[in-house]
Amino acid sequence: MSEYPVFLTFRVSFKYLWHYPFCLFCMYLYVIISYYESINQCKKELPEYFNFASDVLDEWARLEKDGRKPANPAFWWVNDEGQEVKWSFEELGSLSRKAANVLSGACGLQRGDRVIAVLPRVPEWWLLNVACMRAGIVLIPGTSQLTAKDISYRLQASKAKCIITSDTLAPAVESVLPGSQFLKSKLIVGQGSRDGWLNLKELLEVASADHQCVKTRSQDPMLIYFTSGTTGFPKMVEQSHSSYGIGFAISGRYWMNLTPSDIMWNTSDTGWVKAAWSSVFAPWICGSCVFVHHMPQFKSETLSRYPITTFCTAPTAFRMLVQHDVSRYKFPSLKHCVTGGEALNPEVLAKWKIQTGLDIHEGYGQTETVTICANMKGMKIKPGSLGRAVPPYDVQIVDEQGAVVPAGEEGTIGVRVQPTRPFCMFSQYLDNPEKTAASVRGDFYLTGDRGTMDEEGYVWFVGRADDIINSAGYRIGPFEVESALVQHPAVSDVAVVSSPDPVRGEVVKAFIVLAPAFVSHDPEKLIHELQQHVKKVTAPYKYPRKVEFVQELPKTATGKIQRKVLKNKEWARERQQ
Known part of the structure; x- marks a missing residue:
């Protein structure tokens, strides 16, 4: 059939x-x-009105009921304790209607109110995502690693009227409550009870499944993400119902290669925008199953144990996997792999292909956008490239005035927003019109990322504008140096940043985690060997003049290397001298 x-x-x-x-x-x-x-x-x-819950999820539920959709569940969650949750689209619909009634009833929230959800990978996070859409409530996801200070800032900046979190994080929330004048209700997810908190599980048990989805306009706000910039506190990026709810139709099908028969596992933390991309909108637009493994540490065995067809994780995780040689495992169902969030080293791409027989399709985008560039299924993959522009985006490399530069010339990766702004762009930096206006130069939205474009339209990432190292007039992107270093067997992990220098202004410094077999080697000889290696692999002027061996690198909850942390420490040393 x-x-x-x-x-x-x-x-x-x-x-x-x-x-x-x-x-x-x-x-x-x-x-x-x-x-x-x-x-x-x-x-x-665009349609005047659009709501992902009613216009997409409920329609999949109807097709499911009519027998016109493969039997895969909409949602499949497991953990290391052997617990398992499976929801069909129909069950997701019923439970999310109950949750919407909880938000509108017990929590006292109204359409347009903002809710902060700080939760790990638990089923309730997905349930609350859909419930907020149904009730017209604006969701603000946050990582479970937020500190009390982080939570306080987000509560004040967003004027959120409700916070939803686990019993583990509840004490941190309570410690900042005296200054949270906008907060009206607190909802806890878990088994325990806590004074002054509502319990989601208890409320769901008595909630009605009868709920009429709010009729939201396409451009009504749906999500707010806090995203860090080069200066100041995190900014609030506002996304509409159409930007994410419709914007992932193309990349979901052609980059992630998803169909209703697929089961997709994305390892992203719920606080990262990639969770919205690859664990909510793209797979459910395509009718695919969202698979979640709630575990303290990533395990490649998951790909062997479960019938996962599509796998998405950060380049750092792929790098770790190929170092352990995954060829000894069997991934019988896996057929498509994607990655994003940071640049993928060509060396990792090549090793994964050798060990699994599969390509890694890299994609690129920001919190402010959906997928901007990608290596689509069926495209020729150029190792190290971000791929080509994903429609409806017109992606170009532009100079400081917003003028398009010739092929091969370095500039800022820009998205054309004039004369027509793509519908899948963010609405605004909330409460920050100056920043919103400053993000546009000429006809282009500037991503803040440096890159080049070849004559075939492939985009090549150089680095964040603020990560670029300017050494004696030479502009050096950290990614290219990192890519060269990881090709050496001594390098297990690496991060490259600028370091102050009295002669050159700044020089390249590499923080390297050594492979176990090289830990006992003479450090001076090894540094010289690595420097010579970089000179051979890439332009000689890009070699790291400074090298420091470290036990580990600072990373975000999603495994992205925090170059900024290392760079700040490096320049702080200079100021202290």
Whole structure:
């Protein structure tokens, strides 16, 4: 039996497709047209009203009930204690309606109110995502590693009226409550009870499953993410119902290669925007199963034990996997791998291909966008490249004035926003009109990332604008030096930053975690060997003039190296001297 309705065998425009359930439009993309044809057909018109819960999830539930969707669950959660949760789209719908009634009832929240959710990878996080959409409540996700100071800042800046967290983090929230004048309710996720807190599990048991989804406009706010900049406190990035709710249709199908038959495992922490990308919107737009393994440490055995077809994790995690040689494992169901969040080293790409027979399809985007560039399924992969622009984006490399630079010339990666701003861009930096205005130069939104574009339109990442090392007039991106170093067998992990120098202004410094077999080697000889290695692999002027061996590198909860931490420490030493 076909997975898709027969009537979707003709060509229609975006405008006409909105008369049908949105998930059927995604199926139309899958069945009827190729990647480039789909873009030529789109008229880039949005519906006036759109809500992901009712227009996508509920439609998958209907198709599921009619037997027109593969039997995979919508959501599949496991942990290391042997617990397991599976929800069909219909069950997700029923439970999320109950949760929406909890938010609107016991928590006293109204449409447009903001809620902070600081939770680990527990099923309730996904449930609350959908519940907020149904109730028109703006969700603000946060990582479980937030400190009391972080929570306090977010409560004040967002004016959130409710916070949802675990019993582990509840004490940190309580320690900052005296200064949280906007907070009206506190919801705890877990088995225990706590004075002054509502318990989600208890409320769900008595909540009604009868809930009418709020009719949200496409451009109404849906999500707010706090994202760090080069200076000042984290900014609030506001995303609308259409930007993420519709914006991942193309990349979900053509970058992540998802269909209703797929089971996708994305390892991202719930506080990181990649969780929204690859654990909510992209897979559920395509009717795929979202797989979650709640575990203290990443385990590659998960790919062997469960029928995962699509795998997404950070480049750092792929690097760790190939170092342990995953060729000794069998991944019988795995057929597609994607990565993002930081640049992927060509060496890692090559080793993964050798060990598994699979490519890693790198994608690139920001909290402010959906996927900007990607190595789509079927494209030629150029190792080290971010791939080509993902429609509807027009991606160019621009100079400081916003003018497009020639192929091969370095500049800032920019997205064209004039004369038409892509619908899948962020709405604004909330309460920061100056920053919102400053993000645009000429006709382009500036990502703040440096790159180049070759004559075939492939984009090559150089580094964050603030990470670029300017040594005696030479501009050096840390990624290229890191890529050279990881090719040496002595290097297990590495981060490259600028270090102050009285002659050159700044020089390249490498912080290196050694492979176990090289820990006892003579450090001076090893440093010289590594420097010579970099000179041979890349331009000689890019070699690290300073090298420091360390036990570990500072990383975020999602495994991204925090170069800024190392850079700040390095320059702080200079100020202290």
